[in-house]
Amino acid sequence: MSSAAATSGHAARFEPPRVSEGPLSTPNSERKPTLISLFSGAGGLDLGLERAGFHTVSATDVDANCMKTLQKVQESKVPVRGQEGRFHLAGAKLLHAPAEELKPADLRPDGTTSRWRPDVLAGGPPCQPFSSAGRQRGIEDPRGKLFLEFVSLAEQLKPRLILFENVRGLVTAKDPSGEPGGVLRLIRSSFEEIGYATRFKLLNAADFGAAQRRVRLFMIAARDRSLPEFPEPTHGRLVGDTLIDEVKPWVTLGEFLSGQPAPAPEEIVYPTGSLVQELQELVPGTGVKSVGIVEANRPSGHWGYRQDRFLADLSLPARTIRAATTPDWIRLEDGTLRRLTWRECAALQGFPRGWEFQGTVASKFRQIGNAVQADVAEKIGMMLMQSIGSNRKVTPKSAPWPSEFHKWMAYTAMEHQTNGERRAAARKQREMAG
Template identity: 80%
Template sequence: MSTSNNERQPTLISLFSGAGGLDIGLERAGFHTVTATDFDANCVNTLQTVKDLAIPVRGKPGLRHLDGTRLIHASAEELKASDLRPEGATSKWRPDVLAGGPPCQPFSSAGRQKGIEDPRGKLFLEFVSLAEQLKPRLILFENVRGLVTAKTPDGEPGGVLRLIRQSFEEIGYATRFKLLNAADFGSAQRRIRLFMFAARDRSLPHFPEPTHGKDAGGMLASDLKPWVSLGEFLSAQPAANPEDIVVPTGSLVDELADLAPGTGVKSRGIVEANRPSGHWGYRQDRFLADLSLPARTIRAATTPDWIRTEDGTLRRLTWRECAALQGFPREWEIQGTLAAKFRQIGNAVQADMAEKLGLMLKTSIDRNKRSSPVSAPWPAEFQKWMAYTAMEHQTNGKHRAAARELREKVG
């Protein structure tokens, strides 16, 4: 690991690293990634390729991404603390930060939402176990918004999040949770994710304050910049590679032709007790982006939103454009098939958001102030959503269970 000065870089161990979005942001904030791990071979290949390319860390002269990082291809269940420490380190060695986002599909609205009943939904327990062994000074945990109201098998909305907080508290960590929208911090993507800070023997870091906001009719607060639109973002990107461009064919041409920006082809509605006309949405593969707003959340699918270009033609956002919206540098060579690339991109933590979080963590480490922290109360909106979900589930739960059962029967 090379540096341009003698300042000690705080250390990071990265779990569930994926294609490295979280690591990009934390390294830009000043961290050195000691170890990065993932179970997906494509992800590890991406990280190894990036490491070999020696990509400069933006704003950090002399530093390269993943320089000196040990890469481990393994499931979290297979790992022990000794696998993650630097070579030759004793059991007393502690990382400054342990960071990661266990697989989000069990809790995501884009998945089947089996939650903790899905084996992947229990991987946070492996995260907790490794935290107990490593005793990091601070923890950064990331997941999807749906985790706020995810139910335990007994049907309690928010029960999974309460279990996660309890699990960290039992090993000595106080926690603070918040939902953050990447667009509020300068990203051209409306991506809302759940974040947790945890501390063992120092004050709990606070989350960063937004720097941007939606300018609704000139009512934006004076200290905020307007959101960065997808149109602005694309105008600053290199021209799309012709081989990456997908245009509509067949019946899709007619389905998309008359769509207004920010709308899509409606999905078939599910009749519910309080929605006799059906609970519908837009089909994920047939949505036309509104270029005047930040992009919708980038998903782990090969069907990103369509855009209408200046000459009126339609095409999908390319995988490289989606990667750039996630904050990946242009040089970040994501490995695997096209489907594997989209999966890695969509599952990543938005790197610019990660950098903002990393700066808050680094400030806490630099202060080096000992403390006995206590967990912060749930944000008020969490309490409201948990209560609403309980009420809504009571009204529509049977309808949804029947609809899920029918979908699974028909495949």
């Protein structure tokens, strides 16, 4: 997803090279199910869905560096893994524009009419308003309302299926009345009002073979076919020496790094000064604690780990890759301390090495951290492909919330009642401090 807020200006189109592959240039029997990608960012969601067999018709984002990355991928003809002769984003229209300025005609294949429908409309509106790493202004933040642009385009394009992704904080995000879970209810009702049934679930990338513990919220919506299920986990955490389910063990960060090329010297960041001693004293999987905020039910302080001073545990998948230039530190077998590089973070997100990110190092980290993890996207894409392939018309019904959603919403309401005033005061003080 893009980290940038919407800005004014006219849509700028990156003209792709002419290629023979596309939704209109091949016989019906050879066409790939079509995908329109909104809030595409650096293309993690598109990457996974194309691996599952979808063809991207158009991809759009407001962030210029993200669009330059997608343009470079298209020009470089990055092959689709396991699909000979196919290249990522081949023939796709790449549109640099704010979501509110897009029209359905911009997104459809050239030469088609308003009756043309994509098989899937996918995207993840900016997550910062709901993320625990941000100020959590939610729907009050202008970026928090961009899902309405997503809904509006869905209503006009009438895709057969919709895939929506966001941070897990959206599960308990408050609506303007202050009700935890209110934003998620608003999102569900908005899609239902335009004729779509919905299904929501939190998925952890580590459960699908990624060497990263990244939990994100996904929504699948269907209009005139059965509502697809989410994929079942293929991997799980070892408890002692056993697995709870009959799945493969999680892929650890240590295993992942052992299969990566040696990083270029200029991309490595080593600790300096007093930080060296701080990191040497840490146990893997811990970090330097932040200053605790005293709360009614936490008299000793509500603390966490400082994001720039955390030592990764190589025996587990990596923590969530963030959109920051301060990824976790690692301690190698010889005792060397260094940060994960941006290329390693990109690989943890499922990007192949041929995916050439454009912009400054800070921009590359931001694009990578804001992306959808590609392995999860691919597994979901396979479930969507099954639904598209069945071509069975039914009137679907929305699935109930997962049971844990109710529990988290209730807990958040309790926490707000206990600590809401103190947190609001602390937030106001931070905002005044700049």
